[in-house]
Amino acid sequence: MTTVDTSTAASLTSAANTTVSSSTAISSDFETWMSLLTAQLQNQDPFDPVDSTEYTAQLAQFSSVEQQVLTNDLLGDLISVSTSSDMASMAEWVGKEVRVATPADYLGNPIEVHASSDPVAYSAQLVVKGPYGSEVGRFPIDTGESDVMWEGTDSEGKAVSWGSYSFEVESFDSNGVSLGVDDAEIYTEVLEVQRVGDQYALVLPNGSAVTTDDVSAVRNLD
Template sequence: MTAISSISPIAQGDTGRNKAGAELDANFDMFLKLLTTQMQNQDPLDPMDTSQYTQQLVQYSQVEQSIQQTSTLKDILASLSTQDLAQSANFLGKRAELDSTTSGLSDRGPAQWMWQADRPIQMLSATIIDARGTVVETRNIDPASAGSFAWDGSLTGGGKAKAGGYTLSLNALDVAGQQVPVTIRSTGMIEEVATRDGAVTLGINGESFSIEALTRIVDGE
């Protein structure tokens, strides 16, 4: 029988351990107690086969190493997230263009968009949709191959829309009455930079956008 000269506990209750690490420690301690008891009470003429126990020890070691690596990776990601947040803070007060058809309407300013058509257009109509998918406003706007549109919440039927996120849909037709593809981007001043679930987000006129949607930054208003 192969003798086990020494066994060092893999875990010592590190305060940084997660639940999985704590459960692994408890299971490993129980495993060692059972192994020690069985070794002490084994029949000298029929010693136990240690290959299975050795294999389990290796598995415990691999799991423990994986937990430690995961913890280290989380620390690294948290550090990178903090660095990204610090760098993104330079965007505050600058105008952003976003790959999004949604824009925020608030008492601080109108919802704003920009558009670019593939070719000249003859007619252009705008449809504004709220967060529930309800059409709240439809109007014709000056047809142009490129332009901007700001909506202060005013409704054709009277009254004003409440603050929130609104999506713009454009229907563009050329001189032949054919549909013209239009690319829409929301725009606005960056008022807040934050992290949510490890990702940097930009606060623009009351709405939150992933920094991944950012396509352009310009100084001033």
């Protein structure tokens, strides 16, 4: 699962502050340059005026500074508009159900699990693990992709306690040899969208946060 690097937020904030400081410095230099150029023109010796070539070079530098200030302001406006647009678009995820590999909070109701076995598997099992990673149950499932309902029981059919449970799929060949274990997915609601650095995090009911890259399917709440 892709994790959201919260340290990116601090880096982005630092970069933004640096950009603002740079823009302020350029604006200050722009005003200083204009004042110096005006003073030079006002106080030049009429019998020994500024050389036209030097004056043209100074005007070119003046124009360059002016364009740099305007470009920085425009970039700042574009970034602001882009960020607002992205957030508005991401807000559409709120209230939707996403299919993602994450633990589920069992509160007495069956949990829908999307299981996907190895493509060459002869048989497969859904593995249920408890809050501390210990295995609480194994159930035979169809190979390939399928949606199964976990009723909140262990391998012996006994009810488990409420809590956080995760799901895996273990695949086997025709000799019963394991082909490996893959994460199974559940459908869960998106409660909130947060901007973390240059990424957007989808906050889930269990308190975890995932990115859109972790999501394999989206559907409306029933």
